[in-house]
Amino acid sequence: NSFDFYNRQFDGTGSSLVDFIKPGSLIQSDFEYYLPYKGILYLEKGGAIKFKQGHSDESPQMPSVKDDVMQLAEIHIPAYTFKPKDVIVSRVKNRRYTMKDIGKLDQRVQHVEYYTALNMLERDAESFEIQDANGLNRFKSGFIVDDFSGHRVGDTLHKDYKNSIDMQKKELRPFAVPKGIRLIESVSTDSLRASAGYQKTGDLITLPYEEVVFQEQPYASRVERVTPVLVSTWVGIIDLDPAGDEWFETEMAPDLIINVEGNFDTFTAENQDAVGTVWNAWQTVWSGVTGASTTRTGGGTRTVTTSRTDLQRTGIQTEIVAQIDLESQGTKVIQRAFIPFVRANNVTFTGYSFYPNIRLYAFFDKQNVNAYVTPTSGFTTDAADVSGVPVAATPLITSASGEISGVLTIPDPKIAGNPKFRTGEVEFRLTSSSTDVRTKDPETAANTNYLAVGILETEQETIIATRNAVLRQTSVTGNTSVSTSAVTTRADPQTDDDDDDGGGGGCDPIAQTFIVSVDDNPAGGNESSGRFLTSVDIFFSHKDTALPVGLEIRDVVSGMPGHKVLPFGRVQKNYSDIEVSADATTATTFTFDSPIYLIHDTEYCMVLKTSTPEYKVWISRMGETDIGVSRTISKQPHVGVLFKGHNNRTWAPSLTEDLKFVVRCAKFDTGSSGVVTLNNDVVPSRTLNEHPLVFTSGSTALFVNHKNHQMYSTSNNVTISGFVSGAETTLAAALDTTSTSLTLTSGTDFDDTTGKYAYDSSSQWWIKIGDEIMKYTTVSGTAVSSITRAQSSTSAVAHTSGAKVELYMLHKVPITEINKTHTAIANINIDSYTVSLTSSPTISGGTDTATNGGSVVKATENASFDTGMPVVSTLEVPPTSISATIRPMTSTSPSGSQASFTTTSSTNAISINLNDNKDYDVPYMIASTINESNENGGNKSLILTCTISSDNTDVSPVIDTGRMSFIAVGNKLNNIDSSSDIYPTGDYISSIEPDGDSNAAIYLTKKITLENAATALKVFFAAHRHSSAEIKTYYKILRTDDASDFDDLGYVGFNTDGSTDATTISSTTKDSFQQYVYTAGVTDDGGGTPLDDFISFQ
Structure with a gap:
């Protein structure tokens, strides 16, 4: 036992009195104890059986495993394992069902749904006996059951309905406030990264590496044109930075797709933060969830068997409820019940291979967005733009080499009049057609996808990466321009007339295949699953004088070059960067932005593309003489095949020829682990x-x-910031840097001595022109004089005629005291x-x-969280690993007393799983920038540490810095019992009033009307309640003789103050639920007074 309460007495020197522990009360004590953990036993593709141990914790989480393994069992190791039977083993059955089997199962499920009129809870309520003091079953006039599978029973239109429902666990929770905060590296220089044991190349973080030659074809006997003829279509290529967004707009109600039984009624109600009413929406409809189960300790058997199949069906329950479409994303599943909107963001785009010196028009999700695009390259012919600085809506004109770059500002969907875009794979298109005509060839065009999604399909046949592969567009004549990068799971013939998204088609490229085989793996250690490609050398003999050339790494399908370009697998080089030689000795190195992961025993290809026939490369032909050493090429120098393309669709193999090339890969330093520290970025105002x-x-x-x-x-x-008085005019004449007088276009409101625009207590008015704040004491009509310039740390600058002038005060208060x-x-x-x-x-x-x-x-704010989920795109290929810990900053809850701004120490760092929810015992937060500066010494408030390691020099774990965020989810919960708990006190509204309750976590049933009158109410529910929280329950009834409007009636607390019939202890663990019982009217033991006969209640 932890405590021994037998009598002990010590009354000698140094003795002291202590308080005796009250029976049934809660006590606090510090002591050390062992913690449980969970683990997964799994089978790898190579046949090895391995066990992955999770982190020890009071509420341990199951560790994550790679997507390409077969789980055999989930194992729960208790804190004190005295014998093998204490270990809980949940075996996973992996079955393969035929379509016939699935059809039978689907039919059975439909029959269950058809014949089920009451779910289990309703059946239990119907059959539940409520006995009186004599043991006789009392008559039930009616009952209502809410299994919390949705909001269909709740009164969602009531202004006090403020909660969220976890539709997977069927739990009612406080309203959720999710906020997505981007994560950034804690260091920004290569030297500091090297000190931490890792390297960043492009957007990817890996272990440090050096380049080594992986494969090469050293012979050259002749040259071959990259593109043999002039092209008739100019299909460009677009790169986006960032390539997408891993979070969405939460303050706007999303588009509701499915609401059959009212589970999402809160979305149709006037609810600004509708997403917060669906707990875990950030996973279920965004980042995806995996199958989860809860194991409860206790007596009985210790083995749980779970059937796991590849079956997918519409609907997730056997009750008659709303059917929710589930979309499989590898090992994760996403609900398609509603679709949120893309949040505001600045996206830099870079385009290549367009027709030179032509104007382009921008479309986002097929909407014209030229007003939100600012070019950063090319040139402008706008004569009015005398500054030469491009601004939004400036024409986009390609350069002489067919390049273009700019910034797309995705507008804030919350602002009235701005366009809104649904999340998903949103097409961004640049085209020479001002109306985006697609039924005939535009002169030039290209499109790519902005991935506003919470989960990417990172495994696609021969491609494993942290991002989706890019499908190359084959021509500009297709009718369909949007497709996803994960729509096919079989090899299609390469002659199919696909119109995939992307760009870079419409030419006759040249391709060379190569195979990543185990024989190419010279490294020691555990066998790796692939290699990371870093660069390719190509040998040119001729080049163009203006247009660029590009190299792509693609998949190979059915022995032919495919359309999918591997992530980071494209390099574009200007003609000036191309090296040429007459003897095939000078190479041009195409270095990829980030290492590209290639799978062992898998065939890939390198594709050279350009829009001009001037580029020629060195190749070898069997039987000819090598130009370098004057020897005959007597055998095939490489196992790959050279392909010559026809309009990038049909490929002709040349079995006796090979491209001269050198392929390099990374050799990683596995001597020590790398420690990657991530911090929060700015919390948006x-x-x-x-x-x-x-x-x-x-x-x-x-x-x-x-x-x-x-x-x-x-x-x-x-x-x-952004507070305005509402009074403004313009300058009638220019103002230099030293003038102390000015002339207004209109003096209305700028000379008031009374009213809301009156001068301040010192008889002076305040104005703002541009960023400069001024004050004056004399005004006559439109003439302002006695001006004091450069107030409130602003600078005196010149202002042009027509510049806006704001009255910078209101109600005799200078706005400098507000902004x-x-x-x-x-x-x-x-x-x-x-x-x-x-x-x-x-x-x-x-x-x-x-x-x-x-x-x-605008105002700065914190991002407080009780539940957090780091969304970090990673790649863990065997035998690599990534582990993570977090050190958050404490936060104060609305009615709590915990001190804010204390950062968790390194010794108390909390172990977490990336891309999974973690529930915390106390509230934490990501503080606003001003709070970090003033209260935390300028240090970041969240420290996420990832440790990366590998057992083989061929491979490394990967962290994609382009997709890193932290989802902070706070519970909106307070405790308002009196007017002293709220400001101003006059705004307090008691819980017994018809509406307007000042508390933030409230659930109400819909109004229930009975056929037979009742005289008592009884409420049952199971709840998890912390010792510092309380649950109060109220009701209201409409008597049979009362003609009042039901909505105008007030509420009455069960047992007067809303408390339970009997004292209920709080929950001590996360999975502990206690039963709460409330009775109004005559109780089971015959006590109490019957309620007046009523026919309606809530």
């Missing part, structure tokens, strides 16, 4: 709702309505707080308060 600030006459406390600010400690700092960093907040509510002004506002018009600010007010 939130654009507040219109007119979010409330002035109170005579009070320096400025009330800020800031939804989900998650700053629940007074020590938080907040930076407010600034406030070093403390007060009167904190869950969605609001106050900041302090220096000046006391004066409110005119007979009211004490005024709501102002405009529609573009």
Whole structure:
């Protein structure tokens, strides 16, 4: 036993009195103990059986394994394993079903759904006996059951309905506030990376490596044109940076696809944060989930058998509920119940191989987005652009070499009038057609996909990478331009008339195949699964004087070059970078942006492409004389095959010829592990709702309505910007840097001495022109004088005629006291707080308060989380591994007392699984930049450490820095019992009122009408409740003789204050649920007073 309560007495020197422990009470004590862990036994493709151990924890998580293994069993090792039977083994049966078997199963499931009128909970409620004091079964007038599989039973239209439902676990939870914060490297120089034991090449992080020759074909006897004839179509290539986004817009209700039985009624209700009502939506509809189970300890058998198949069907339950389409993404499954929108982002695009000196038009998801595109290269013919600096909507014109680059600013979908784009693989297209005509050939065009998805299909037949492969477009004449990179699972003949997305077709390229075989693996250690390609040498004899040439690494399908370009497998070189030689001795090196993973015993090809016939490369032909050593090439020098393309579709093999090339791969340093430290990026400021600030006459406390600010400690700092008075005009004449007078186009509101635009207590007005703030004391009509320039740390600059002039004050308060960093907040509510002004506002018009600010007010905020999921795109090929720990910063919950801004020490770092949820025992946060600066010494508030290692020099684990985010999920939960818990106190609304409850976590059933009147209510539910939390339950009834509007009736607490019939202990573990029982009216033991006869209740 941990504690021994037998009598002990010591009354000698140094003795002290202690409080005796009260029976049935909770106590706290520090002691050390062993922790349980979970592990997976699995079978690798090579036949090896291995065991992967997870992290020890009070609530251990199952470790993640690679997608290409077969799981045999999930094993739970208890903290104190005294005998083998204590180990819980959950065996996984891997079965192969035929389509006939699946058809039979589907028919059986449909029959179950058809004949099932009541689910198990409803059957239990119907048959449950409620006995009176004499043991007789009491008559039930009716019952309602909610299994929390959706929101169909809840009163989603009620303004107080604030919760979320985990539809997979069928659990009711507080409202979820998910925020996606990008992750960045903690270091930015190669020397610091080397000190940490890793290397970053392009976007990929690996162990350090050196390049070694992998394969080569050293002979050359003749030259071959890369493109033998002039092309008639110019199909370009587009690269995007970033290539996509791993998070989505959460403040807008997404497009609802399926709502058959009302499970997603909260999306159709007026709910700004509808996504927060579906717990774990960031996984179920975004990043994907794997099958999960909960093992409860106790007596009985220790073996659990789980059937695991490749079966996929529509619907996830056998009850009559909404059928939700499940989309398989390898080992993960995504629901297609709703589709969120793409969030705002800046995306840099670079285009190649377009027709030279031609104007292009941009389309995103087939919508014209030229107004949101800013070119960064090429040239402009806009005569009005005298500055020469491109701005948004400047024409896109390709260079003489057919190149173009720019920035696409994806607009904020929350702003009225901006276009909205559904997440997914969103097509970005550049075309010479101003209307995006696709039924006939445009002069030039290209398209690629912006991957606004939470999960990528990283394994596709012969391709394993951290990103999707890119499908090359074969011509510009097709009618379909959007396709995914994972739509095929079989080898199609290469003569098919595909119109894939991407670019770079419409020419006659040349290709050389090669095979990655085990014989090519000279390294020692455990056998690797492949190699990482780093660069290729090609030998040119001639080149063009203007146009570029490109090299691609593609898959091979049915022995022919395929359409899929491996991630990072394309290099484009300008003509000036091409080396030529008359004797095939000078190479041009094509170095890939990041290493490309190639699988052993798999065939790939290198493809050379250009739009001009001027490029020629050296090749060898069997039987001819090698130009270098004057010897006859008597045998095939390479096992690969040279292919000559015809319009990039039909390939003709040349069995006696081979391209001269050198292929290099990475040889990794496996002597020690690499430690990659990731930090949070900036937490985005939130654009507040219109007119979010409330002035109170005579009070320096400025009330800020800031939804989900998650700053629940007074020590938080907040930076407010974008507040406007609403009064503005323009300059009638230019203003230089020294002038102390100016002329306005209109003096209205700029000379008021009373009202909301009146001068301040010092009889001076404040204005803002551009970024410069000024104040003045004299104004006559439109003439302003006695100006003091460069106020509030701004600089005096010249301003042109017509420049906007803002009145920078309101209610006698200079806006410089609002738009600034406030070093403390007060009167904190869950969605609001106050900041302090220096000046006391004066409110005119007979009211004490005024709501102002405009529609573009922004404020910094924290990202608090009780559950977190690091979304990091990784690649772990055998025999490599990645492990991770996290050191977050503490946060204060809305009604809690934990101190904020304490970073977890390195010795207390928390072990986690990447790309999986982790529930934390206390609230943590990612702080705003101003909070990190003022409260954490400028240090980042989240430290995620990934340790990478390998047992073979051929391979390394990979982290893709282009797809790294942390999803912070906070529970919106507070405890408001009285007016003292809220500010202002007059805004307090009790839980017994018909609506407006000040608490943030509330569930209500729909109004229930009975056929027969009832005189009592009884509520049962099982709940997991922390010792610091409480659950209160209320009801309201409509008497049979009452003609009142049901919605106007107030609520009554069960047992007066909403408490249970009997004391219920709190839950001590994550999986512990206790039963809660509430009774209104006559109780089971005959006590209490019957309620008045009622026919409706809620």
